[in-house]
Amino acid sequence: MRLSPLVVVANRLPIDDSVAPDGAFEWRRSPGGLVSALHPLLRHTPATWVGWAGGTGPAPELPDVDGVRMHTVPLSADDFRDHYEGFANATLWPLYHDAVEQPEYHRRWWEAYQRVNQRFAEAAAQVAEPGGLVWVQDYHLQLVPGLLRELRPDLRIGFFLHVPFPPPELFMQLPRRAELLRGMLGADLVGFQRAQAAHNFAQLATKVLGLPASDRRIGVDGRVVRIGAFPVAIDTAEMSALAARPEVAERAHRLRQDLGRPEHVILSVDRMDYTKGIEQRLKAYRELLANGDIKVRDTVLVQVAVPSRDRVAQYQILRDRVEHQVGRINGEFGRVGEPAIHYLTQPFDRAELVALYRVADVMAVTPLRDGMNLVAKEYVAARVDGTGALLLSEFAGAASELEQAYLVNPHDLDGLKQGLLAALRAGPEDVAARMRAMRDHLARNDIHAWAASYLSALEESGTLAGRRPAA
Numbered sequence: 001m002r003l004s005p006l007v008v009v010a011n012r013l014p015i016d017d018s019v020a021p022d023g024a025f026e027w028r029r030s031p032g033g034l035v036s037a038l039h040p041l042l043r044h045t046p047a048t049w050v051g052w053a054g055g056t057g058p059a060p061e062l063p064d065v066d067g068v069r070m071h072t073v074p075l076s077a078d079d080f081r082d083h084y085e086g087f088a089n090a091t092l093w094p095l096y097h098d099a100v101e102q103p104e105y106h107r108r109w110w111e112a113y114q115r116v117n118q119r120f121a122e123a124a125a126q127v128a129e130p131g132g133l134v135w136v137q138d139y140h141l142q143l144v145p146g147l148l149r150e151l152r153p154d155l156r157i158g159f160f161l162h163v164p165f166p167p168p169e170l171f172m173q174l175p176r177r178a179e180l181l182r183g184m185l186g187a188d189l190v191g192f193q194r195a196q197a198a199h200n201f202a203q204l205a206t207k208v209l210g211l212p213a214s215d216r217r218i219g220v221d222g223r224v225v226r227i228g229a230f231p232v233a234i235d236t237a238e239m240s241a242l243a244a245r246p247e248v249a250e251r252a253h254r255l256r257q258d259l260g261r262p263e264h265v266i267l268s269v270d271r272m273d274y275t276k277g278i279e280q281r282l283k284a285y286r287e288l289l290a291n292g293d294i295k296v297r298d299t300v301l302v303q304v305a306v307p308s309r310d311r312v313a314q315y316q317i318l319r320d321r322v323e324h325q326v327g328r329i330n331g332e333f334g335r336v337g338e339p340a341i342h343y344l345t346q347p348f349d350r351a352e353l354v355a356l357y358r359v360a361d362v363m364a365v366t367p368l369r370d371g372m373n374l375v376a377k378e379y380v381a382a383r384v385d386g387t388g389a390l391l392l393s394e395f396a397g398a399a400s401e402l403e404q405a406y407l408v409n410p411h412d413l414d415g416l417k418q419g420l421l422a423a424l425r426a427g428p429e430d431v432a433a434r435m436r437a438m439r440d441h442l443a444r445n446d447i448h449a450w451a452a453s454y455l456s457a458l459e460e461s462g463t464l465a466g467r468r469p470a471a
């Protein structure tokens with residue numbers, strides 16, 4: 001077993017087993033923001049990524065991906081159902097996203113969560129070199145820092161939560177809330193997307209565990225755990241370079257022609273998830289068409305919604321409802337060869353996605369709640385000609401940084417419609433000034449700056465915590 005100075009532990013590996021359209025088995029880039037953020041960061045570093053490869057049954061042997069060693073953790077069919085679909089995505093996910101869907105609590109799911117977290121902790125303990133650094137990611141693995149500290153007290157342990165961390169009123173619903181908090185406090189540094197989340201966590205540490213806590217530090221078992229906000233980012237330069245490639249510009253040009261050369265193209269790109277506000281957005285779009293504020297010939301909407309967690313009931317219901325809505329809107333307002341909504345559920349390669357960003361005059365990113373939303377950042381980075389209007393939900397983490405976006409409350413249907421119209425009708429100077437400010441922000445605050453600020457805080461926390469020597 002080769003040991004690594006840096007180990008990333010995440011539920012998903014950056015590649016995932018999937019079935020190609022012809023039925024063949026293939027490895028593909030995994031969906032979601034976590035992989036989009038970490039994959040470019042780790043490329044060509046001597047790191048090991050501990051994670052799950054997407055299927056059930058024995059763990060497959062994977063080759064290195066861009067120089068990063070893949071260490072697979074297996075999930076059985078029961079683990080998949082009770083840990084991934086159950087506790088992670090039907091208990092924690094809805095609870096952490098304002099309970100926009102009802103979280104479910106089942107003791108069997110909690111048992112699976114503990115069992116799988118133990119397996120990830122053991123895998124990380126196996127591959128981390130003495131005194132090494134282990135960086136645990138996201139809500140699937142909140143017990144890993146505590147479990148890992150028991151196994152390997154010599155390690156420096158970071159934890160980063162990619163999704164929102166809820167206020168005490170919601171978190172207190174969790175039957176095993178104390179264990180979850182204790183698990184996270186096994187880390188030397190607990191990072192969140194926003195300062196409010198760190199504040200919520202500190203409040204809960206005192207309320208549930210009786211620990212002394214500020215918004216920067218929590219004292220536990222004679223150690224000091226640092227906490228703070230580290231808004232996750234993208235590889236801005238890489239995204240801009242891809243967008244500037246002549247073949248991507250050419251593809252964007254052809255896409256506009258294929259769309260019937262409308263005056264305005266609106267684009268949305270989401271995982272098919274009830275947190276993303278897809279239904280509310282479609283409803284707003286339908287009302288604008290019905291009122292005659294926009295016309296199909298002048299304006300088209302491209303909605304990309306790649307299926308996600310598709311055996312979980314709430315996700316199946318959402319997909320049915322979205323597809324019903326799209327069909328209804330196209331039936332009512334489309335014409336032959338001119339649908340009102342171009343609806344696509346396929347995963348795209350990066351170049352195709354970036355060509356879509358380049359063709360979008362308005363990017364509508366309107367989640368009901370989102371930890372960050374990297375799609376919003378990717379769009380801005382892809383607008384190399386300095387044009388394009390970003391319509392952004394106040395409830396996305398990205399709104400704290402991209403303040404020059406056209407901000408909307410997606411729960412307010414009239415506000416959403418007005419925001420969409422404002423973005424569509426904005427003058428070119430206003431659009432350009434806003435885009436310039438957002439591009440400047442992303443140039444300074446990219447994924448490398450994010451990692452540097454997190455890892456330097458982790459270094460400091462290690463000395464504060466007074467780590468024990470390697471066994």
Ligand code: ADP
Binds near residue numbers: 270348353372
């Ligand atoms: P989440 O983490 O909730 O999925 P984010 O917006 O932060 O949301 O990240 C989504 C990531 O998935 C982005 O990097 C985006 O480019 C990618 N993505 C979304 N839809 C597709 C698709 N159809 N094909 C390829 N990549 C996609």
Ligand code: F6P
Binds near residue numbers: 012031034138162163
């Ligand atoms: O960032 C949120 C996130 O849940 C990631 O942790 C996850 O990898 C991604 O979205 C996609 O979800 P899933 O892994 O369930 O397909």
